[in-house]
Amino acid sequence: MNTKVNLAGVEFKNPVMEASGTFGSGMEYSEFVDLNKLGAVVTKGVANVPWQGNPTPRIAEVYGGMLNAIGLQNPGIDVFVDRDIPFLKQFDTKIIVNVCGKTTEDYVEVVERLSNEPVDMLEINISCPNVKEGGIAFGQDPKAVEAITREVKRYAKQPVIMKLSPNVTDITVMAKAAEAGGADVLSLINTITGMKIDVERQTFAIANKTGGLSGPVVKPIAVRMVYQAANAVNIPIIGMGGICNGEDAIEFILAGASAVSVGTANFMNPRATEEVVKGIEDYMIRHNIDDINSLVGIVK
Amino acid sequence: MKYKETVKVVSQTCLADGVYSMWLSTENIAGEAAAGQFISLYCQDGSRILPRPISICETDREKKAIRIVYRVVGKGTEEFSKYTEGQEIPVMGPLGNGFFKKNKSALLVAGGIGIPPMVQLAKELKQEYGCKITIVAGYRDCKMFLKDDLSKYGDLYVATEDGSFGTKGNVIDVIEENRLSADVIYSCGPTPMLRAVKAFGEKHNIETQISLEEKMACGIGACLACVCKSRETDDHSHVHNKRICADGPVFYAGEVEI
Ligand SMILES: Cc1cc2nc3c(=O)[nH]c(=O)nc-3n(C[C@H](O)[C@H](O)[C@H](O)COP(=O)(O)OP(=O)(O)OC[C@H]3O[C@@H](n4cnc5c(N)ncnc54)[C@H](O)[C@@H]3O)c2cc1C
Ligand SMILES: Cc1cc2nc3c(=O)[nH]c(=O)nc-3n(C[C@H](O)[C@H](O)[C@H](O)COP(=O)(O)O)c2cc1C
Ligand code: FES
Numbered sequence: 001m002n003t004k005v006n007l008a009g010v011e012f013k014n015p016v017m018e019a020s021g022t023f024g025s026g027m028e029y030s031e032f033v034d035l036n037k038l039g040a041v042v043t044k045g046v047a048n049v050p051w052q053g054n055p056t057p058r059i060a061e062v063y064g065g066m067l068n069a070i071g072l073q074n075p076g077i078d079v080f081v082d083r084d085i086p087f088l089k090q091f092d093t094k095i096i097v098n099v100c101g102k103t104t105e106d107y108v109e110v111v112e113r114l115s116n117e118p119v120d121m122l123e124i125n126i127s128c129p130n131v132k133e134g135g136i137a138f139g140q141d142p143k144a145v146e147a148i149t150r151e152v153k154r155y156a157k158q159p160v161i162m163k164l165s166p167n168v169t170d171i172t173v174m175a176k177a178a179e180a181g182g183a184d185v186l187s188l189i190n191t192i193t194g195m196k197i198d199v200e201r202q203t204f205a206i207a208n209k210t211g212g213l214s215g216p217v218v219k220p221i222a223v224r225m226v227y228q229a230a231n232a233v234n235i236p237i238i239g240m241g242g243i244c245n246g247e248d249a250i251e252f253i254l255a256g257a258s259a260v261s262v263g264t265a266n267f268m269n270p271r272a273t274e275e276v277v278k279g280i281e282d283y284m285i286r287h288n289i290d291d292i293n294s295l296v297g298i299v300k
Numbered sequence: 301m302k303y304k305e306t307v308k309v310v311s312q313t314c315l316a317d318g319v320y321s322m323w324l325s326t327e328n329i330a331g332e333a334a335a336g337q338f339i340s341l342y343c344q345d346g347s348r349i350l351p352r353p354i355s356i357c358e359t360d361r362e363k364k365a366i367r368i369v370y371r372v373v374g375k376g377t378e379e380f381s382k383y384t385e386g387q388e389i390p391v392m393g394p395l396g397n398g399f400f401k402k403n404k405s406a407l408l409v410a411g412g413i414g415i416p417p418m419v420q421l422a423k424e425l426k427q428e429y430g431c432k433i434t435i436v437a438g439y440r441d442c443k444m445f446l447k448d449d450l451s452k453y454g455d456l457y458v459a460t461e462d463g464s465f466g467t468k469g470n471v472i473d474v475i476e477e478n479r480l481s482a483d484v485i486y487s488c489g490p491t492p493m494l495r496a497v498k499a500f501g502e503k504h505n506i507e508t509q510i511s512l513e514e515k516m517a518c519g520i521g522a523c524l525a526c527v528c529k530s531r532e533t534d535d536h537s538h539v540h541n542k543r544i545c546a547d548g549p550v551f552y553a554g555e556v557e558i
Contacts, residue, residue, distance in 0.1 A: 024522035024536075028546070031302050031520070044524075052539050057515045059525040061350045066517065073524045075537040215349050267517040268342065268349050270304050270392060 001284055002291040003277075005039070005259055007236050008159035008184035010120050012039035012094055012259065015292060016249065016277045019240050019263030020044060020098035020123060020163075021070065023273075025084035026091075032270035035091040037277055042261060043084060045100035045125050048109040050076040060196045060205035065215030065242070066264060067194050069208035072100050072128055077113045085117055094120040096161065100128060104148055108155050115157040122158050124148070127165030127190035128212075139165035139190075142177035149181025159184040161238065164229070166192050166218075171225045172232035179233045186229060187238035187261065189222045215264035216242045223255050230256020230297050244272060246279015256297035302395060302520065303328045309387040310365055315445035318372045319413070320381050321357070323365050329393045330364045335401070335421035336488075336511055336550045339368070339393030340519040343376050351392065352376045353516050353545070355488070357416035358423070358449070369416035369446060395519050396549045399509055403429040404483035407506075408454070409471050409497050411438035411489030415446050417511065421486055422453035434480055438471040438493065472496045483507065491558055498553040508553040514544045521546025529557035 003014040017040040023029050026041045035041060053073025060067045074080070080097075088095045097119050101107035111122060126138035126148060138144045149162050162178040164171065166189035175186055191212020196205035222241025230237050239257030243249050244265040252260050265272035280292065289295060310323040329339060333356050340351035358367040372378050383389070399421050406425050410418045415437050422433055433454030437447065442464035450456050458466030459474040467474045471493060474480070481504065487497045488511035501508030514526040527534075527541035532555065534542045542548060542556065 022518070022523060028518070028520045028522040032304055050537055050539050053524060053527070053537075053541065056525075056527060058527070059350075059515050059517050059523075061348065063347045064349065066350060068517070068523075068525065070524050073527070073537050073539065073541060075539075079538055216346070264349065264517075267351070267519075267523070269390075270518075270520070 001281065001289070002293070003281065003284070005293060007238070007258060008121070010094060010159060014039045014277055014280070015253065015259035016273060016280065017042050017096065017238070017259065017261050018266060018273050019261035020125065022263040022266045025088060027087055029266065029270060033274050035093050037274050038093050039259060040094035040096050040120065041088055041091070042096040042123060043080070043098050044074060045072045045098045045128070046074050046077055046080045046110060047072065047100050048077055048106045050074065050079070055207040057206050058208070060211065062194070062196055062213070063217065065213055065217035066267070067196055067206055067211030067213055068191065069206050069211040071208065074100070077110050081113065081117060085119065089118055096121045096123050098123045098125055098163070100125045104151050107148065107152055111152055111155045115155070119158055121161055121185070122152070122156055123161040123163050123187060124152055125163045125190070127163050127167075139174065140168055142173050145174050145177040146181040149178050149183050153182040161185040161187050163190055164188040165190050166221060166225055172228050175229040175233045179235055183235060185236050185238060186233065187240065188229060189218070189225050189241045192218055192221065214241070216244060218242045219248065223251055226252055226257050227255040243276065244268065246276055246283050249276050249280050250283050250295065253292070253295050254297070254299040258293070258296050301328075301332060302392060304390070304392045305329065306388045307391050309383050309385055309389065311385060312383055315369065316443040319369065319445045320372070321367060321369045322380070322383065323367050324389065324391075325363070325365050327364070329391070330359050330361055330366050333359045333366060333394040334398035335424050336398035336417050337394040337396050338549065339366070339391045340395060340516070341380065342390040343379050345375070345379060348376050348379075350517055351519060352380075353395070353519060355417040356394065356420060357446075358420050371413045392519060396545060397547070399486050399511070399550050401425060401428065402484045402507075403431055405432040406434070407475075407480060407482035407485045408433065408435040409475070409485055409487040409489070410436070411471055411493040412440065414489030414493070414511065415450075417488055418486070419446055419449045422450060426453045432482070434482060436471045436474050436480065438474070438489065439465070470496070472500055475500065481506070485509065487511065495558055498558065501553055509550050510553050510556070510558070511549045512544050512551060512556065512558065513549065516545050519545045531555050
């Protein structure tokens with residue numbers, strides 16, 4: 001049985017990674033999960049300098065999901081390179097660094113700093129709904145998507161994943177723009193902008209007023225967008241949004257994803273990632289599948 | 301070490317209107333839990349995806365059991381209140397740091413649903429140090445809970461907001477009325493109370509430890525949901541945002557802005 005997948009020349013032992021921001025750099029979850037069992041660890045977004053993030057409350061639970069507006073708090077690239085990369089190098093897994101910034105120069109600075117580091121891929125977050133500048137400002141305009149992809153590609157030594165926002169009218173336009181800019185891989189979906197009002201206190205549930213919706217509740221939207229994007233471009237896709245078990249992961253793969261990320265499910269069960277790996281294997285046995293790649297996008 | 305395990309309800313009782321006590325038999329958690337730490341309980345209802353953080357009220361190492369005492373405030377705690385003996389609950393714990401126990405006279409100040417962790421703290425302080433323990437508990441009204449559990453370990457003073465028992469007013473009113481003092485204050489309760497306790501400790505130059513609350517997702521320091529403003533830079537992001545679930549929930553009062 002083959003679970004190996006190859007994305008832009010990088011080989012992953014299986015198609016399962018965790019979604020940026022839900023898993024730190026793996027340190028905390030390594031008490032519960034054997035990181036060696038994951039295809040890759042995708043880090044929390046890292047910027048050129050430390051970011052404070054948003055005021056609290058930063059999260060709120062909603063039916064079948066959650067809203068978050070963490071605001072990309074991170075220690076900046078210097079601490080990250082000194083602390084998090086050496087930690088991750090101890091494990092037999094691929095390292096994908098998620099990069100955030102307020103300006104194109106910020107992104108490029110981080111990308112350049114990582115060029116000589118033992119990092120396998122870069123994931124460029126142009127879709128965070130929770131910071132005013134940067135993030136989503138780049139992700140909702142196809143010209144901006146193409147331009148920033150091109151800039152990043154010019155400096156990146158590793159293959160580049162562009163992480164797309166679902167907060168757009170037509171995901172295929174953004175997917176094509178990133179492909180045109182030279183993206184090696186696409187990942188989607190980031191969170192969907194939402195709001196919760198606490199009716200008893202008559203205030204917003206999170207300090208930022210709006211937050212990004214994630215978890216099981218977003219899965220049908222995510223599957224639809226992965227399907228549309230996969231049918232619009234010729235580069236591989238990492239699918240995510242509400243994946244909790246092997247069947248959920250298979251659903252994304254059938255829709256056209258070559259790999260998957262597990263995000264909010266880590267909060268529902270700290271061992272979720274490992275259980276998704278196991279669930280995919282069980283599915284393959286049950287359906288007599290020799291190679292996971294044979295399932296990618298077969299539901300048309 | 302933290303564990304994800306399935307615990308079993310040994311017993312559940314209602315202590316007062318909407319306040320429940322549950323003993324849970326654990327595999328590993330009871331053996332490692334320290335006073336002031338908490339566990340995260342996962343709901344059975346799949347629509348509630350985030351685990352609920354609840355303090356450890358008491359630990360029985362011999363029986364490998366822990367006790368939690370909680371108030372029904374929403375759908376998750378309402379679900380827990382319906383559990384009966386034998387119910388299995390997935391939990392993660394023990395989480396957080398716990399109180400920094402000192403072999404010095406202690407003033408435990410707690411309000412409302414911040415009272416539960418004080419039981420184990422008082423027990424450990426008494427057993428480990430035999431130090432002088434004074435406990436102040438603030439309730440809304442005469443629907444009180446854990447009073448007898450606390451008075452076993454120290455001198456208990458009570459305040460009720462409506463004056464139906466003990467001193468009418470808040471915990472600071474009791475402290476001032478009875479001129480209570482100690483070398484160390486340990487406190488848990490609603491934020492306005494913690495603010496007052498912090499100010500009291502500063503005024504009288506008493507070391508003060510406070511246990512904080514915030515909405516949590518991961519409960520282990522990975523997601524950065526539960527931060528508070530700290531004086532020193534934090535270990536994670538090197539800004540001034542300590543994580544309540546991992547760096548706390550207990551902080552020296554001077555260390556955090558509340
Ligand atoms: C470290 C810590 C220890 C705690 N110890 C106790 C305890 O011993 N006894 C007790 O009764 N309560 C305790 N709480 C508060 C308890 O977590 C909440 O009352 C509980 O999560 C409410 O869940 P719900 O589903 O009933 O309410 P809902 O309002 O329906 O919950 C919705 C969401 O908000 C979160 N939430 C709501 N209120 C709080 C709160 N005050 N703090 C953190 N998250 C909240 C829930 O976890 C859930 O994710 C503690 C909180 C923290 C952070
Ligand atoms: C608490 C939290 C923090 C997140 N932080 C980031 C981030 O730093 N960078 C990023 O690209 N996406 C971030 N995301 C988005 C996730 O990586 C993922 O795209 C999204 O949550 C959908 O997947 P899920 O439903 O499995 O969580 C975050 C999501 C959550 C819930
Ligand atoms: S709840 Fe995730 S860091 Fe505290």
